[in-house]
Amino acid sequence: MTRFQWMAGTVLLIALVREVLRLRTGVPTRRASLVRVAVWLTALIAISDPELVTRFANALGIGRGADVVLYLFALAFVATSFFFYSRQVKLQRQITALASHLAIADARRGSASPPAP
Amino acid sequence: MWNGGTRRSTGACAPLSRSFKLAGVPVTSRLVGDSIYVVVPAFNESPRLDETLHALCLAQQNVVVVDDGSTDDTAGIALRHPVWLLRHPINCGQGAALQTGVDFALARGAEVIVTFDADGQHDATEIDRLVGPVREKRVDVVLGSRFLGSASGIPPTRWAILKLGILWTRLFSRLRVTDTHNGLRALSRDAARRIRLTHPRMAHASELLDQIRARGLRHVEVPVTVRYSQATLAKGQRSWGALRIAGELLLGRLIR
Numbered sequence: 001m002t003r004f005q006w007m008a009g010t011v012l013l014i015a016l017v018r019e020v021l022r023l024r025t026g027v028p029t030r031r032a033s034l035v036r037v038a039v040w041l042t043a044l045i046a047i048s049d050p051e052l053v054t055r056f057a058n059a060l061g062i063g064r065g066a067d068v069v070l071y072l073f074a075l076a077f078v079a080t081s082f083f084f085y086s087r088q089v090k091l092q093r094q095i096t097a098l099a100s101h102l103a104i105a106d107a108r109r110g111s112a113s114p115p116a117p
Numbered sequence: 118m119w120n121g122g123t124r125r126s127t128g129a130c131a132p133l134s135r136s137f138k139l140a141g142v143p144v145t146s147r148l149v150g151d152s153i154y155v156v157v158p159a160f161n162e163s164p165r166l167d168e169t170l171h172a173l174c175l176a177q178q179n180v181v182v183v184d185d186g187s188t189d190d191t192a193g194i195a196l197r198h199p200v201w202l203l204r205h206p207i208n209c210g211q212g213a214a215l216q217t218g219v220d221f222a223l224a225r226g227a228e229v230i231v232t233f234d235a236d237g238q239h240d241a242t243e244i245d246r247l248v249g250p251v252r253e254k255r256v257d258v259v260l261g262s263r264f265l266g267s268a269s270g271i272p273p274t275r276w277a278i279l280k281l282g283i284l285w286t287r288l289f290s291r292l293r294v295t296d297t298h299n300g301l302r303a304l305s306r307d308a309a310r311r312i313r314l315t316h317p318r319m320a321h322a323s324e325l326l327d328q329i330r331a332r333g334l335r336h337v338e339v340p341v342t343v344r345y346s347q348a349t350l351a352k353g354q355r356s357w358g359a360l361r362i363a364g365e366l367l368l369g370r371l372i373r
Contacts, residue, residue, distance in 0.1 A: 093315060096209045100217040103183065103203040107221060110182075110196040
């Protein structure tokens with residue numbers, strides 16, 4: 001194994017063990033935790049055995065394992081960008097609705113007569 | 118504090134007699150304009166707001182200023198006039214300010230709602246002509262058009278961008294209009310209830326046109342005057358703002 005595999009493998013293993021321990025203690029966001037376990041596990045396997053990624057790439061008709069990783073990252077980037085933009089828009093609408101509610105609740109009437117020009 | 122249950126204005130501007138003129142301005146709308154509400158979104162408009170509201174209050178009795186989280190004395194200046202003042206605690210954008218004003222006007226029983234820019238580029242005496250087709254129930258929405266009326270002092274770049282905006286509207290909103298992003302409009306109560314502006318910032322003007330078409334609202338354009346001055350141009354939208362609006366609209370179509 002290369003030095004990179006040792007380093008990355010250790011970090012991923014720690015993250016994986018931490019996530020599994022959190023799952024055992026009963027976290028409220030179980031689904032998100034399971035997704036993270038799957039991601040760490042996939043990354044750990046892919047880094048430990050690069051040939052596996054290459055075989056997966058070949059099965060998809062892509063030459064190199066690095067290419068399939070790049071394509072997957074590109075797709076994930078687009079998907080997460082849309083997801084976060086959508087969430088930001090929803091959040092903005094909620095804040096706007098709140099600001100509007102406060103503004104209407106605190107409506108004030110101005111001076112009885114207009115000021116002299 | 119606003120009493121949400123009150124349907125009629127209890128404001129200080131009582132209806133005036135029919136023959137009365139104030140500073141040479143006809144006040145016919147004061148006679149019949151109890152149900153007309155003028156919504157003025159304002160963000161950091163303190164240098165221009167006093168003059169705008171002075172002219173507006175002479176012509177209309179129900180003026181609603183929505184201070185969109187200004188950091189200057191916009192609210193203080195508004196309160197010197199007989200207007201309703203609503204204050205957003207933070208800057209939410211012109212579209213959001215308009216929707217707040219419209220919601221307030223509807224809650225107070227408005228039959229016609231006019232939107233009016235705070236920077237003084239519109240002529241308050243044109244409101245009566247603007248609301249005519251809505252009051253007569255011929256249409257649901259009246260759109261002011263500077264290209265049917267006049268746009269004095271308009272810079273060539275602004276003219277070109279507005280023309281591109283019209284092209285955009287005809288392509289995407291499929292609405293044959295001669296002007297777009299003109300802040301002077303009139304909506305019937307029914308139209309105001311059916312239109313919901315979700316784009317909080319400047320893209321709301323295009324969104325409004327989209328909704329007019331999507332909801333099958335009857336509309337007409339009326340010639341209006343738009344005056345460009347150094348002050349309005351300094352505060353108004355930058356040319357690159359058109360690109361931002363286009364981006365917001367395209368993303369808005371992809372992501373709801």
